[in-house]
Amino acid sequence: MDLIRDLLGEEKLNYLGYSYGTWLGAWYASLFPERVGRMVLDSYIDFSRPLDIIAPQIPARQRALDEILIPYAVRHARHFQLGTSEAAVRTHMANLSPRMQHTIAVPLLLTAYKRDGADQFLEVIAIARELDQLFTTMPKPLDRATAEKAAQRLPFIRRDAERKAGRQVIAQRLLASYFETLPHPRREGLDMDFNASTYAAIRCNDAPASTDLTAWEKQLQDAAERAPHFFFGLYNNTCATWVRPDLKQPDPTPLQSLDLMLVQSQYDVATPVEGANAFFARLPRAFRVYVPGELERGLFPYRDRNCVDLTVTRYLLGEPPAQRETVCSALPLEQDARK
Template identity: 25%
Template structure:
């Protein structure tokens, strides 16, 4: 690799000298000929025009827009924008390189992450790295896409019911058709592999031989794909709340349903031990009976709450709450009282990986941008989505019986059933890499089993599990895993073996 890199640099120098010695007309022809041999040069040698991101942001927080090819197979074709942000390392003497961020999704913007997440990062990390954010292709300020979806079409939580399944099939078909009509030529290129290629263009433009990375949730898959595609350009990668790379993408949702059942069982036990506080039952069996009776009642007559009227299916769709036992107990107890006409129900605390402010630079972003870009990635990353609606019906019926809380939501029809297949197969993540995986034991979006699967796929990685840890997102949120991540980012020392640490009692 080193010899090939040297040869490439030599070729650039020879070409530059040759061009300068020729007449203008001949030089132009030589330059075009060289560009034809290296069509990516126009992207990797861009000079970003850094400027203050926003009048309300710190002067040191800078943004620039880069160009990348929409289709890397045709780098001379259509180009799109990638919005990039930067906070420079606090110490020029200690600076190691760049640390890229991704907040998850797919479909979530990451441009503000250096400013938002940087406030929580330990000082040694901020001294050593330029913090780099970017909106993935098609998202936010990076040539945002749209399907023109209505508010109803953006509703994705659709439980299986025999009487509504035909309408759900039509919803899925309509979303796929609208996305194809609105931006099919663009959406087919919004893949994880292409976003990884965009990351490598960012690396080259920043003048870095390697990049380090901190990615959450979907961002762990993006990071893993980058390490698979560009192993020699991978430095220190922290994958926080990891997805299972062997189950992209339908299996990821089904994994959420699988992981919800043990969380619900744990919640039932915890709540039964506190019957005098929540009055939901003195045994786990009684707690579960109370909950399912509430679901049945709400399906007959929605429960008024400060979230609006909730049907029983709406309550089931909030399955993420059960990964935080106290939050769920307070929420269900409030719903029960509301159903009995005693008090309004509280909404409970949302369960999110990161609490990031909306992008300060958001202008003219379509209202369905998150949905359109997410479906594009989910549907085009893999060719394994079933094409027969009846397969979804059978799977939803089966999984509702297996995983009553969320199984039918996870396995029912989606627009991917009617989406045109992507141009590339799913990336197989299976190689040697010195990455660090962080995982809460009770993660609502990426269950512990998903993080363990990522760990197996990335041989040479280490995993730190936060026993009793609740919620989606570990670092740097005052977790017992924080030290391992900071040591790795600042010294390159991974734990000698996989670790399990205990979450702090609340």
């Protein structure tokens, strides 16, 4: 990063980083504080502590489910068909078969990062419930081709013509995942594609990990009890056996002298608010834009014009806000906006 700055002929680095990019920005600023210009860290990680990505996300995902997504499903019970009370929604989720719980784990993870993913998150659950019910009526062993044909007639898919195509795509993806893992519910080895292996290498190289497998198993069990739909993130304890390079995280003290701009939403599941609040408190000269009630990850540009975007843009142009923290109103979820 400093080589890029030098090649551009710039005395200072102006930087906008999101999520893990905030870790990179903080690392750079800790090493070269005198070369930092305007630096925005959006959806940021607490750089004052060793990197721990997965464990804090599990309770954060459960909190977003409890306080944002389930109430949203109840407010629009007719649209999502998951029940008219929070208890009913929780019952539908808890009653999914173990195999279906496993099948929807990754789709729920991938749709929980954005405000516009809230509808798909709930539709995954509704379709999974109907697929489970469908499978109970079909002869065993299950036949994939027959199941895919029958799934096209599921009531939830056919109920809304406008959303039918999208729901069919979700159903087909769930079916593919369901039947892919059905013959091999347990694997002795660990296979990683390009993205997963890169992610593991970065995460395991950046910070030391505990090699106490007993403690890890206890953490996994505790997470399963507290967040039964999200504890799967701890399945692959790759870093416990990683041969890490001799690398030391720089002292974050120099960050205290910088007028960084931090941006954070309350219900971000990837960079939870607890770490964000702790890091902000340790940086007396930093500014922050905070959006309570929001689960969006990577807020800027937020397209709200007069708060998040205005404050961050002015900062990037050399006009820091007068106050240390700017609190902005959250934009509505899709069905709330249609009222």
